[in-house]
Amino acid sequence: MSTFELYRRQYNPLLPASLQGTGYTLKKGEPMAPVADGEEIAKQFPMTTNLPAISIEPSTEQSKLLEPLTIGVIFSGGQAPGGHNVLCGLYDKLQQLAPNSKLLGFLGGPKGLMDNKHMILTKEYLATFRNMGGFHAIGSGRDKIASTKDFDAAANTAAVEKLDGLVIIGGDDSNTNACLLAEDFIKRGLKTRVIGVPKTIDRDLISKRGIETSFGFDTSCKVYSELIGNLCYDALSAKKYWHFIRLMGRSASHITLECGLQTHPNICLIGEEILAKNMTSKQVFEYMADIIAQRAANGKNYGICLIPEGLIEFIPENNKLFDYLNNKLLPGWQGEITAELVAQKLPADLKVTFESIPPTIRTQLLLDRDPHGNIAISQIETEKFLVSGVQQVIKERELKLKFSALYHFFGYEGRCAAPSAFDSSYCYGLGSVAAVLLGNGITGYMSCLKNLSEQPDKWIAGAIPLTSLMNIEMRHGARTAVIQKQMVDLAGRPFGFLVVNREKWAEQDCYQQPGPIQLIECQDVEGRNVVYQSSVTLLEEARGL
Amino acid sequence: MSTFELYRRQYNPLLPASLQGTGYTLKKGEPMAPVADGEEIAKQFPMTTNLPAISIEPSTEQSKLLEPLTIGVIFSGGQAPGGHNVLCGLYDKLQQLAPNSKLLGFLGGPKGLMDNKHMILTKEYLATFRNMGGFHAIGSGRDKIASTKDFDAAANTAAVEKLDGLVIIGGDDSNTNACLLAEDFIKRGLKTRVIGVPKTIDRDLISKRGIETSFGFDTSCKVYSELIGNLCYDALSAKKYWHFIRLMGRSASHITLECGLQTHPNICLIGEEILAKNMTSKQVFEYMADIIAQRAANGKNYGICLIPEGLIEFIPENNKLFDYLNNKLLPGWQGEITAELVAQKLPADLKVTFESIPPTIRTQLLLDRDPHGNIAISQIETEKFLVSGVQQVIKERELKLKFSALYHFFGYEGRCAAPSAFDSSYCYGLGSVAAVLLGNGITGYMSCLKNLSEQPDKWIAGAIPLTSLMNIEMRHGARTAVIQKQMVDLAGRPFGFLVVNREKWAEQDCYQQPGPIQLIECQDVEGRNVVYQSSVTLLEEARGL
Known part of the structure; x- marks a missing residue:
């Protein structure tokens, strides 16, 4: 050790007061229905639906010992x-x-x-x-x-x-x-x-x-933010690289948002926003290229870009394209598969989407299919996909700028941190x-x-009650009661914090280095004990209540 | 901030005592000659060769203020x-x-x-x-x-x-x-x-x-070791991945050695040892495959392997091969370049080396040459080179084992840490x-x-004196006085520590998690203030004095 x-x-x-001693009082509140589809869920979970919320409150009386x-x-x-x-x-x-x-x-x-x-x-x-x-x-x-x-x-x-x-x-x-x-x-x-x-x-x-x-969430975001903060200063010191950093979190972008709030990168992509705005890959490339070009115009050929792991799947046109490829076009395919041949056989709208994928990634996708012959979106190295797209835009716009990218993926490094x-x-x-x-x-x-x-x-x-978190979703073709995943709330304060600041962060160098997690109680400059301070996301949400 | x-x-x-106040005494010791080639260096550096060592010693008298x-x-x-x-x-x-x-x-x-x-x-x-x-x-x-x-x-x-x-x-x-x-x-x-x-x-x-x-060195190794320690526990918890971790340090393997001593991985490759033993790539693959197979036989389909960035260049046969390709074979090449055609035209010994490079990497190397048409060893993703080689050995030996690899490269993350x-x-x-x-x-x-x-x-x-660190080396075809790079000392205590332990570390799970750098003074269990404790390498070297 x-x-x-x-x-x-x-x-x-x-521990909170109610858990410190042996005394406590259990209080039951109002019944809590599922978030949606209550009747259907009640049928599947007759014994555990509409149960009351429970609170554990401090009590000075000692509870009697149990068997x-x-x-x-x-x-x-x-x-x-x-x-x-x-x-x-x-x-x-x-x-x-x-x-x-x-x-x-x-x-x-x-x-x-x-x-x-x-x-x-x-x-x-x-x-x-x-x-x-x-x-x-x-x-x-x-x-x-x-x-x-x-x-x-x-x-x-x-x-x-x-x-x-x-x-x-x-x-x-x-x-x-x-x-x-x-x-x-x-x-x-x-x-x-x-x-x-x-x-x-x-x-x-x-x-x-x-x-x-x-x-x-708290620890892993702090580990990733420690590293991102270091890379921010690396970009700022060397002044010649853009660090593209993909972060774990396939179905929601909470990690990327939190790391963004902790470090103030120049670009912070949030999948939920891209989905809500129904953005195309091309629009994402252009959004990024705009910032990169603007910084270059200010003599800043460096920067930091955070990317949620699941980004590509948040772009609606990609899902349509891959669905068509996997379920319609590729199953009956005869002979050699090339990007050109595939493009010819796609419907017009999907052809546009397919051709907006950078050529090298397009070819790689067709070559590296899974054992069932399917294209796997999740295997695409999202950061390379984005940089290829940005390079394409730079070329199309005939921009003359130095653009050098370095790639990182942080995920496994944080899952088992102390x-x-x-x-x-x-x-x-x-x-x-x-x-x-x-x-x-x-x-x-x-x-x-x-x-x-x-x-x-x-x-x-x-x-x-666990059922209070559930709704009905389609799983393997059947209506199934499942706990609803919670995506980044685009009306929430944490995302709002990003929106308010991101133009400034894009242009200037507002980087923050959160440093390594400290585990000894310590005061900040205003005398607050900061060792138990959790994520910015959580603090912002609490302020919004 | x-x-x-x-x-x-x-x-x-x-600060040390001699630097705390304004008082100090400068003492000059014996003249220090260059590490080698003293006469030649003295000619180039007539004013700064054979100068004495200087020590700054504490003094109770205040030094007088300077202009x-x-x-x-x-x-x-x-x-x-x-x-x-x-x-x-x-x-x-x-x-x-x-x-x-x-x-x-x-x-x-x-x-x-x-x-x-x-x-x-x-x-x-x-x-x-x-x-x-x-x-x-x-x-x-x-x-x-x-x-x-x-x-x-x-x-x-x-x-x-x-x-x-x-x-x-x-x-x-x-x-x-x-x-x-x-x-x-x-x-x-x-x-x-x-x-x-x-x-x-x-x-x-x-x-x-x-x-x-x-x-x-101290900080960056601690940052890398924090992450490696996390990955050790990730391997041990999930029990299904080998994490292959490439670490910065092209010309010497000090970082990899230090991180190995801090975390106790299953495999820790040291370039200097591979050079000293004149090992071939194939021998390195086999060394790794032996450990991976032995662990699999014990039901352990997981592990941690540390790789110095410069490993491929430490393997003598690679340098010979790349030298021949870049300076003899490729410059006059006509027509399409394929791995097969190249293999045919190589001398017998280099052909063996070339064919020991995993096929995918071989092809990639010939495709991704630099603007001068040269193959760049440094562009090879060493961890993928090694894993391809290990997979080849597993195939040749017809071993039936689950072997799933994840890749990491840690370098930029540590350079700008606090x-x-x-x-x-x-x-x-x-x-x-x-x-x-x-x-x-x-x-x-x-x-x-x-x-x-x-x-x-x-x-x-x-x-x-700076000249005391110099010797003469060939640079761009000329004898040049340069500061001698110091490689990992294979007779030193830090490397010895690895050698004594590595068989046990290979077989068992002796992983250590050094945790994030702590910056507040704190005592270890024996009451020592550990916040100023530097690398294991340094401590081991001090013990050897």
């Missing part, structure tokens, strides 16, 4: 900083409320539950992982509990291990799955209660109903809430902490 | 964390020793000196840059002062501005240049003294004669030393701080 890790293990996360519980826990999906602290918060609170409880960590994600591969999590074992990054204490996996056989297997494990509860730490799909399990266990007459924990660096699991942020002070405490608190909920026999809920722009002792603990 | 930057600006770097000096300063070459603190240390010490001195920052590197483009550095202006990353206070450049015209221009600026001294902050080539300027100014009868400051994240400017590390506590104080001290030397009319020296494995107050200040 590194010195940093030894040091960090000794940190005690902070020992047996609780299982799973990581589901991609890593996010703070996962280990959910385990620790869950474990510690269980031991406090129901001493001698048993915590089973299912190994390698949902598959571990179905196969009943688990380990008993002890205080000693967890000590190694306190405030540490990664999910390796029990591993994670991307399997889904989908078929009847899968649900039978999960129920079998729950019955064999006499699980009182199960905590599923995951993203939107995993939490939809958690709710299906909650219903299924009730139907089978099992005592196993199910609680979800909102995990994803992408932040698309937020909800105005009580999820201010998903865990991991959690920030914010995420350390947030995750520990989410685990504690899950323990309180399970100790009270609550099922089908998401563990929640609110008021996160304040210091941790002022956070508010509670829970919302 | 970010909160971090506001906070960081207020930090006061620490105001006019000093110029330049950043030369690539950015390294801490550069701004050299400016601040130089400025502060000048004001202390010779109040009302004038510090001219030449803009954009050596070209700023030749063109006399400068700004006056004031206390107010520098305040913004204290303990901050980047070189953007005055900018940097890669121009060399090479021709007679260039030297005339530099001398003209020195004369016009009545420079008493010039500080050149740069790498090996820039410091060779500094010494040429020192000689030239003496010959011309100018009063301008020249002092070099050892800057490069690559660390190839070290010397057993008194340069324990070059500035920026300096670590170590680099903040080291750079501030190097700037202070330069001021003391110039105040005493010393020229042709490198500013030095030694004993760096101790806390800053125990560091030892001094200087060594």
